[in-house]
Amino acid sequence: MVERGRWLFSRPGALLASARDWRVLETELPLLAARYGTLHLPVEILSANQDRIVGGRHAEYLAAHLAGAHRVDVDDAGHQLMSSHTAQVAAAVQRAVARVSP
Numbered sequence: 001m002v003e004r005g006r007w008l009f010s011r012p013g014a015l016l017a018s019a020r021d022w023r024v025l026e027t028e029l030p031l032l033a034a035r036y037g038t039l040h041l042p043v044e045i046l047s048a049n050q051d052r053i054v055g056g057r058h059a060e061y062l063a064a065h066l067a068g069a070h071r072v073d074v075d076d077a078g079h080q081l082m083s084s085h086t087a088q089v090a091a092a093v094q095r096a097v098a099r100v101s102p
Contacts, residue, residue: 036065042099043069044092048077048085070095 043066047059056073063071072092077085 033061033065036062037067039066040068042096044096045069045071046081046085046088046092047071047073048079048081049073049075050077051079053079068099 043062045059045062045066047056049056059071059073063069070092072088074081074085074088082089
């Protein structure tokens, strides 16, 4: 699964789109992060231990700054958890829904 993701990400169009995203994040991410403390909603953070695109530090930061966030470290996982670890992703969605459902 990690190899397939690497192939998809290395396409010229995907690389260009990613570069544009990162460029925007330089200015926009600090503005967004400054408001994390104002959010009051169920947050599930899945952190993949083999993710070379978004590392574990992002999950650590989110967990520390989002009140009530629930973090799960997923072993043997790369960036595309939705494709490779569907059971863990579905369980995270169910946990979030359970926290807001009467």
